[in-house]
Amino acid sequence: MKSILITGAFGQLGIACSNILEPKFNIIKTGINADSGNDKLDVSSKKDVESFLNHHKPDIILNLAAITNVDGCEHDPEQADRVNREGVIHLCDGFDGHFIQLSTDYVFDGEDGPYLEDDTTNPMSIYGKTKLEAETYLINSKVNHTIIRTNVVYSYAPETKASFLKWVVQSLKDSKSINVVSDQWNNPTSADSLAGFIQKIVLSETYGLYHYADQGLMSRYEFAKLIAKIFKLDPDLIKPILTSELSQAASRPLKSGLVTQKIQKELSIVPPTVETSLIQIHDSINT
Numbered sequence: 001m002k003s004i005l006i007t008g009a010f011g012q013l014g015i016a017c018s019n020i021l022e023p024k025f026n027i028i029k030t031g032i033n034a035d036s037g038n039d040k041l042d043v044s045s046k047k048d049v050e051s052f053l054n055h056h057k058p059d060i061i062l063n064l065a066a067i068t069n070v071d072g073c074e075h076d077p078e079q080a081d082r083v084n085r086e087g088v089i090h091l092c093d094g095f096d097g098h099f100i101q102l103s104t105d106y107v108f109d110g111e112d113g114p115y116l117e118d119d120t121t122n123p124m125s126i127y128g129k130t131k132l133e134a135e136t137y138l139i140n141s142k143v144n145h146t147i148i149r150t151n152v153v154y155s156y157a158p159e160t161k162a163s164f165l166k167w168v169v170q171s172l173k174d175s176k177s178i179n180v181v182s183d184q185w186n187n188p189t190s191a192d193s194l195a196g197f198i199q200k201i202v203l204s205e206t207y208g209l210y211h212y213a214d215q216g217l218m219s220r221y222e223f224a225k226l227i228a229k230i231f232k233l234d235p236d237l238i239k240p241i242l243t244s245e246l247s248q249a250a251s252r253p254l255k256s257g258l259v260t261q262k263i264q265k266e267l268s269i270v271p272p273t274v275e276t277s278l279i280q281i282h283d284s285i286n287t
Contacts, residue, residue, distance in 0.1 A: 001024075001025060001026050002025055002026070002059040002060065003025060003026040003027075003028055003056065003057075003058045003059050003060070004021060004025045004026070004027055004028065004058060004059070004060040004061070004062055004202070005028045005030065005053075005056060005058035005060070005061045005062070006018060006021075006027060006028065006029055006030065006062045006064060007030050007031070007041060007043055007061070007062070007063050007064055007065035007087075007091070008030075008031055008032075008063070008064030008065035008066060009027075009029035009030055009031050009039075009064065010029070010031040010033070010159065011031075011064060011160060011162070012153065012154070012155040012157055012160040012162070012163055012191045013064055013102070013153055013155075013191045013194060013195065014029070014031070014064050015155070015157045015159060015160065015191070016155060016157070016191040016192050016194070016195035017062060017064070017195045017198055017199075019195070020192075020195045020196060020198075020199050021195075021198075021199055021202065024203075025060075025202075028056050028058055030052070030065075031065070032065070041065075043063075043065045043083060043086075043087030043088075043090055043091060044079075044082035044083045044086055044087050044090070045090070046086075046090045046093070049087075049090040049091055049093075050090070050093070050094075053091070053094070053095065058097065059097045059098070060097050060098045060099075060100065060202060061091055061095060061097065061098075061099050061100065062100045062102075062198065062202075063087070063088060063091055063099065063100065063101050063102065064102050065083065065087055066083060066084050066087075066102070066131070067079065067080050067083045067084055067127070068127070068162075069127075070106070070125055070127045070248075070250045070252070071248055071249040071250050073125065073126040073127040073130065073250065074125060074126050074127075074249040074250040075249060077126045077130075080126050080127060080130050081126075081130050081133075083130075084127070084130035084131055084133075084134055085130045085133045085134045085137070087134075088101060088134040088137060088138065089137060092137075092138070092141060092143045092145075095143065096144075097144070098144050098145075098146070098202070098205060098207075099138070099143050099144065099145045099146075100145070100146045100148065100198065100201060100202070101134060101135070101138055101145060101146070101147045101148070102148055102150065103131050103132075103134070103135055103147050103148065103149045103150075104127075104128065104131050104149060104150065104151065105149060105150070105151040105186065105213075105253065105256045105257065105258050106123060106124075106125060106127055106128035106131060106252075106253060106256075107121045107123050107128050107131055107132040107135065107149065108121055108122060108123070108128075108253055108256060109122040109123070109124050109253055110124070110184075110252065110253020110254045110255050110256040111253075111255065112255065113185065113253065113255045113256040113257045113258075114185075114187065114217055114256065114257030114258055114259050115211070115256070115257070115258055115259060116211070116259045116261065116262070117149075117209050117210065117211055117262055124250070124251040124252070124253060125250035125251055125252070126250065127250065128253075135147050135209070139209070144207055145207060146201050146206060146207050146208060146209075146210065147208075147209045147210070148194075148197070148198065148201070148210055148211075148212055149209070149210070149211050149212070149258060150189050150194055150211075150212050150213055150258065151186045151187065151188070151189060151213055151256065151257065151258055152164065152186045152187075152188040152189060152213075152220075152223070153188075153189050153190075153191050153194060154166075154188060154189070154190065154191065155190065155191035155192065155281070156169075156281050156284075156285055157191070164188075164220075164223075164224075165227060165278075165281070168180075168224050168227045168228070168238075169227060169231050169233065171237070172228055172231070172233035172234055172237050172238075173233065175234070175237065176237065177237045177238075177239060178224070178237060178238055178239065179239050179240075179241040180220050180221045180223075180224040180238055180239070180240065180241065181219070181220045181221060181240075181241055181242065181243050181246070182219050182220070182221035182222075182240035182241065182242065183219065183242050183243055183254050184219060184220045184243055184252055184253075184254055184256070185217055185218065185219050185254065185255050185256055185257055186213075186217070186218070186220070186223075186256050186257045186258075187213040187214055187215065187216055187217050187218070187257045187258060187274065188213075188214060188216075188218070188223050188274050189212065189213045189214045189271075189277075190214060190272075190274075190277035190278075190280070190281065192277070192280070192281070193214055193271060193272055193277050194212055197212045197263070197269060197271070200267070200269060204267075206267065210262055210263050210267075211258040211259060211260055211262065211263070212258070212260060212263060212271065213257065213258040213260060213271065214271045214272055214273060214274045214276075214277050215260070215270075215271050215272065215273045215274065216273050216274035216275065217257045218274065221238065221240045223274070224238045225238055226274065226275060226278060227278060230275070230278045230279055230282050231282055
């Protein structure tokens with residue numbers, strides 16, 4: 001049985017990938033904040049990564065480790081670079097298996113989305129720049145790699161904290177009014193949906209650069225409204241706000257989102273709609 005090292009395995013996508021891949025692979029889960037000392041791996045440490053890989057010798061690396069706090073990256077660009085860019089270099093050093101890198105629509109500037117794989121990149125933030133630099137390293141390397149760009153990944157896994165879906169649902173259940181930006185456009189992606197795509201990439205040993213996102217370009221405000229509809233909660237508690245009103249440290253791409261024509265044409269993979277994914281999550285936690 002082949003082994004897969006999943007870095008960042010305890011986040012919402014890591015949990016979804018572990019669940020779907022465990023029946024067919026030996027999964028090695030790691031994370032910077034793992035409870036067990038054996039599971040801890042700091043990808044920014046070349047020494048730690050080298051020791052870990054020499055011990056476990058994985059056949060496949062699924063790299064989900066990243067500093068994804070966009071404003072946090074802006075405040076500490078050196079740490080963002082160490083994890084998001086250098087971490088990829090450390091993991092790839094001497095590795096001769098299949099390396100799968102998760103990337104982001106933040107490599108684009110959000111002026112003219114949604115985007116195709118070969119559209120011009122122009123990141124507006126340190127986060128986007130470090131993720132693009134990791135992509136560039138892989139593309140110019142001799143590593144057998146797959147780069148998957150996605151956007152607005154969400155889940156309802158009990159273990160996860162950073163989930164837009166959970167924040168909206170819990171706020172509305174508590175009758176709390178929430179402000180949600182109405183001028184940031186994406187196609188939100190279920191962690192389970194994305195994990196299913198990653199499984200197909202692993203099983204088919206497909207290499208290259210691909211966009212994956214669920215179908216349905218919408219503003220974050222419209223997404224919140226759709227969540228309220230599916231979960232039968234009060235949509236009037238959701239108030240629209242402009243990104244400019246938030247005074248965030250990092251600029252966000254506004255008219256973003258990802259086009260998935262390439263995976264549909266080359267791999268015959270058609271992502272579900274955002275609404276379908278939300279209904280599946282709703283039904284799974286209410287049965």
